[in-house]
Amino acid sequence: MRMSRLTDRLATCFFWLAGCLIVLLLGWFLFKIMVEGLPQFSWHFLFGKPEEILAGGGVGPQLFNSFYILFLSLLFSLPIGVGAGIYLAVYAKTNRFTGLIRISVEALSSVPSIVFGLFGALLFVNWMHMKFSILGGSATLALLNLPVLVRVTELAMRAVPVSYWEASLALGSTRWQAIRRAMLPSALPGLITGVTLTAGRALGESAILIYTSGLSVSRHFPDFNPLAMGETLSVHLWYVQAAAVVPDARQIAQGSAALLVIVVLIFNLAIALPCRMLQKRLTGGK
């Protein structure tokens, strides 16, 4: 009896230790990135043009391309992803077709991003002759977003109390009216949270973009031409470390890393958190 109480105490200590270790590990990680990256920030670094050979290049075009590609990819994937999510949440019956859609979503979300990258290089870059371009990159990135958006939409729609749906139908609305007037508005906070998190992840994606949107940037800045090459910030971070000849490659990489993490943090804190709170209030603090 005393023995088991002792092991219980020990186990509790062990789990606290494990918890602290994880916090320390993650905290140290964040700290390290910020300490090394923040000193690199300057107006010129954040918004200036990159250099090929000399030190002191900025990441302005890359930062711009990151958001431009993200925006375009969401433009392509949001309607389809949300549509498929609504289908699964509202219309789907348990039959073979639904089963096929579900396994497709699961399979698609497990595909490694480099495989998407090769697929994009094959389909968009080679066969559709888009060359390495912002358009090709964002079309490929849209494929990566798709399964996540489907799942996020389905979850958000299912979190809406069934009574909303029933009440709306009972008042004589069509299913589409019920979706648009009752379900979507109350699913919106959850949906926005999910889309934001998806966007944060897509922003940091790099393997998928190297061979679809390319490794260099347009000479003009900002260049909205979707057929221009569009190296993004995360690709740039990798590229300066792996292949570039600029003497300050390491500083640029560290600065870019901090910048990426800050953007992801902002995405999480400024949009996702308030939405989560709002949703809690709407659904009665579950």
Next chain:
Amino acid sequence: MTNQTQWSRTQKRKESLMRLLFTGSASLVSLVIFSLILFVGYQGVQTFRNIPAGEFFLSTDWTPSQNRFGALPFLCSTFLLTLLSVALAVPLALSGAVFLAKIAPRAVREMLRPAIDLFVGIPSVVYGLIGMTVLVPLLAKLFPGTVGYGILPAALILAVMILPTILSVSEDAIRSLPQRLEEASLALGATRWQTIRRVLIPAAAPGILTGIILGMGRAIGETMAVYMVIGNSPQMPKSLLDSTTVLTTAIVKDMPSTFYGTAWNNALYLMALVLLFISLLLILIIRMAAKRSELS
């Protein structure tokens, strides 16, 4: 059903149009995965016109300039790297999951959970950079005679990357167990540790397995972070700190020097196809685990 007769014609038309759109987008998602398998598969299988399958899967000699395409080192390194990173991540992730689900006070949990989810969203190049600037020099110092690149730093970085995934899925699995399991065990006089070890973890095993497999999938498919610390020589690793290449990084490294349609380029597509099949296989395993937990 009677109210359907009261819908106006515009309502009806809109309803069927929207239904068509939603079904259409769902079908499109299916179409994407099938065309992905088809196109990557088609391009990959072309390899066998120039390179016998035996050479590709069994030879260790990767010298594209002399038309020798043996991908065995990449396959072995991928396998080794994945196993090692999962083995490193699972103990800590599982302990963390138990801690968050059953031991941590509510306030600690509510703070930690979003923080851990945040780490899933940190770009992999950032992990790679930390590995390259911190871990590799450290390992080189700890093990004199090596340069610090290889499977070991890659596995450590991957372990940190997949930790949040395994942790959050496992925690959900433990928390979603019915309360009565825990209560019954405690009422029988078991301590909390005994309850965790004998009741909660076995009962949550299918969910934990799902988390581990998801983490494994992420480790196999990870490219950029691994590229920055593994050394990238196309050879069998002689030790954990010997430069080598995995499937994903082989694709990234060789892609710029190949032309569309050549045997070399096709061989890279074949590697992508292998990766695709591995990840589909993992999904099937998750499905089977889920089905088994439903039955019991």
